[in-house]
Amino acid sequence: MVKISDVARHAGVSPSTVSYVLSGKRSISDQTRRRVMDSIRALGYRPHAGARALASNRSNVIALVVPLRSGIHVPIVMQMVIAAVTSARTYDHDVLLLTQDEGIGGLERVAGSSLVDAIIVMDVEMHDVRLPVLRSLDRPSVLIGFPAEPSGLTCIDWDFEAAGAACAEYLADLGHREIALIGAPPAVYERGTGFAERTKAGFQRAAAERGVIAVVRPCDPDHAREAADDLLRDHPGLTGIAVHNEPAVEPLLSAFRATGRRIPDDLSFIAIAPDDLAERLDLTSISIPAEELGRQAVALLMEKLDGHQPPGATLLPSRLVVRSSTPAA
Amino acid sequence: MVKISDVARHAGVSPSTVSYVLSGKRSISDQTRRRVMDSIRALGYRPHAGARALASNRSNVIALVVPLRSGIHVPIVMQMVIAAVTSARTYDHDVLLLTQDEGIGGLERVAGSSLVDAIIVMDVEMHDVRLPVLRSLDRPSVLIGFPAEPSGLTCIDWDFEAAGAACAEYLADLGHREIALIGAPPAVYERGTGFAERTKAGFQRAAAERGVIAVVRPCDPDHAREAADDLLRDHPGLTGIAVHNEPAVEPLLSAFRATGRRIPDDLSFIAIAPDDLAERLDLTSISIPAEELGRQAVALLMEKLDGHQPPGATLLPSRLVVRSSTPAA
DNA sequence: GGCACTCGTCGAAGCGCTTCGACAGTTTTT
DNA sequence: AAAAACTGTCGAAGCGCTTCGACGAGTGCC
Structure with missing residues (x-):
């Protein structure tokens, strides 16, 4: 050597x-x-990385805690992970992967042993048990997702409230008077994951402001048919559909078509989904920029490592892309 | 501290x-x-991890190089990654994530700086440019996938040859005289990725042994309809279908049904796919154990770190699970 | 011309750990 | 009963790097 x-x-x-x-x-x-x-x-x-870490008290490695749970779309997670790794490299850092099931102990281990300089935690829950640990650690961290009580923490997420609102506004602007938001599987709502609730809130608020009728329904991808049938039966006037549930998008499209509805002629369909999915199916969509989120999370972390104080809350805007599942305006 | x-x-x-x-x-x-x-x-x-690494010349971290390319099924990659991380932890090691686009330089960097003790490379190609580097590195490595010239390297993969053969044998045993294997997108074959070829070889060999007619066709998930139509037109006697292409499975099912064929009555359908997909669609399948592969790769690496000499080639058996896309035998 | 600076470089200390050789005491062997 | 082999512990060296203070040489200012 x-x-x-x-x-x-x-x-x-x-x-x-x-x-x-x-x-x-x-x-x-x-x-x-x-x-x-x-x-x-x-x-x-x-x-020598170890010698450097010992002498400088900096390992140039950050930890990334990835979720394992059901109901989250794996390709999106992977996109964020890749983006985070790639981005970290531009700051001359590497990424150590931690799984959520190592739990609190894992965080304490990698921070306590100075294996990593900082931590990114993905998929934060409303009342995440890791919050107190993260607060007590002597290393900076960035959370992807917003907990109920984010004070003292740096959080970043997509602006789901705005995305939900954008769906409702867009559908209302198209002239629809009765619109529905089809959301994540029931389990996701029960877990109190913030994003599902926030999309819903935005959707409902914007619908109310526009004076249109809004219904919201959770949906399991395996029961898309049921969801479509239920909605159309209970709300015969329904003509605008927003979906916030990637794996359910295709089943839902089939399900609505199976009822004889044509898209976009009879039904406007808009998805909150990553661009690749929306492009493939040629759907009007609100894009959720996964890479951007991974990249920004790293950027925030680096700010903190440099001793700066980035904003405690960052909401990443999404943008509406009109494709052919809604009529031209 | x-x-x-x-x-x-x-x-x-x-x-x-x-x-x-x-x-x-x-x-x-x-x-x-x-x-x-x-x-x-x-x-x-x-x-202190750094101090320990410096004094002991062991970082207790392994590198995992993840693929980025198209045509590979992201959830499977993720499963392997998670399994590798989880497994590494049981050996008291952590996992540093590297992306393929860091290329050779990334390998040299993490090995040369003693950041990691060993390396797992996923998605190895037939003539992978990384092979010479891996051979020259002073750290052990394990490859997931088999290159054309694996000498001096430790490789592990699913036994696709056997999986292909199992498909053909099973279909032949069901009485089908003309069978087809629908494989990965053309790009995958062109890249010379070994697994696609090996499945094909096994399928053809077993079909020949059983004296049944076998056709093989690549397939892009977005052109499933075309693939199904082509096959049925060119081979009217076709009654047994094997698919080795996860994202294309559902489109293909729809496509075949759209031609009026009933499954399993008119067509036997068997997929080489992870269990969760096959279970969800209730398909007879050859399972490909992703977690097992991640776990075993780590186990092999640990063997090498312990100074042992594990076998140069490991093929993970898959097993056939009969579900309702083939007639009861 | 002298004083105060800045610039570029060096030497030495020290980061926190592992490991080697030594050694006293105990047990086993012959 | 002496020799040989273990057992359990310690002290010191050293892993390869960063960083602090020091210092000589050059620069600017009055």
Whole structure:
């Protein structure tokens, strides 16, 4: 293994100079810098991560806690994970993966042993048991999702309230007088995951403001047919549908078509879903930018690692993209 | 921060004794061990990961390189990742996530800086550019997938050859005389990813042995209808279908039903797919155990880290589960 | 011309841990 | 009963890096 002293000898400087060249924490003459860099390349030097972590009290690794639970769309999680890893690399950090089932102990372990400098927690619940731990840890963290009591924490999420409202407004603007939001499976609501509630709230608020009738119904992807039938039976005037449940989108489309409704002629259909899905099915949609969320979470974390104080709450806007599941306006 | 010397003082022993209690590398009297453990708990001591890595030359972290490419089923990747992380934890290791797009440089970086002790590479191609690097690295690695030239490397994968053969044999045994294998999108074959070829080979070999006619066709999930129509037109006697392409399974089912064929009455349908998908659709299937693969890959890696020499090639058997997309035998 | 700075570099200390050799005491072997 | 082999513990060295204070040389200012 080639170490810093080898580089120093090769370049004819002291080890500390090599260190300063690498860290940029003191000024170095151009000439010296160049010589050192050449030696580094010539010898193929790579700083030992452990030694660096020990001496500098920074591991340059962040932890990412991924959810395991049902009802969350795996590809989206994966997109965020990939985005987080990619983004972390641009800040010269690596990502250590933690699963949610390691729970509180896992957080304490990686933080306590200085394995990681900071933590990103995905899929935060309203009353997440990890919140007190996160608050007590001596390392910064960023939560993806908003708990009921976010004070003292840095949180980021999509603006589901706005997304729900945008659906209702758009459908109302198209002239629909009775609209429905088909949401996540019942289990998600029961868990008190914030996003489902917030979408619903936005949808209902905007509908009320526009004076249109709004109904909201949870939906299991395996029972899409039932959901469609129920809705159309109980609300014969229903002509606008918003769906916030990726895996249920396709089954729901089939289900509504099976009732004889044509989309967009008889029914306007809008999905809150990632772009790739909406594009594939050619659906008008509110996009939820998964990569963007992963990237921003890392950016916030880096802010904190740099000693700054980023905003406690960040809501990522989504945008409405009109495709062919709603009539041209 | 509480360090090993604090624990030592508290327990009335030397730091080295505490270290030996923790590592078990020398015998320690029960009495001393107990006193030390009590002090550790009392003080909430956690060894500093960096210091440990520096002194022991072991980081207790493994790298996992995840694929990013199209044509691979994301939920399966995620399952393997989760299984790998969970499994690594049982060996007291953590997992650092690397994306494929960091390429060779990423491998050299994490290995060269001693950030990780070993590497798992997912989604290995036939002529993967990473193979020479992996061979030259001073750290052990395990590949998920088989390259064309696996010598000197440890590889593990599902036994697709056997899975393909099992499909053909099962369909033949049901009495079908003309059978088809619908495979991955064309791009996957073009890439020379081994698994697609191996499934095909097994399917064709077994079909030949049983004396039944076998056709093989790639399929893009978005063109399932086309695939089904083509096959039935060109092979009117076709009555047995095997599918090795998760995202295409549902579209294909719809497509075949749309031609008027009933499953299983007119057509036997068997999928090479993860259990959850097959269960949901109630399909006879060859299961591909994703978790098992992640777990075994870690197990192999740990063998190598322990200085053992595990087999160079491991093929994970899959099993056939009869559900209702094929007639009862 | 002298004083106060800044610039570029060095040496040494120290980050917290593991591990090696030593050694006293005990047990086993011959 | 002496020699050999264990057992349990300690002290010290060292893992490879960062960082602090020091310092000589150059620069600007009055």
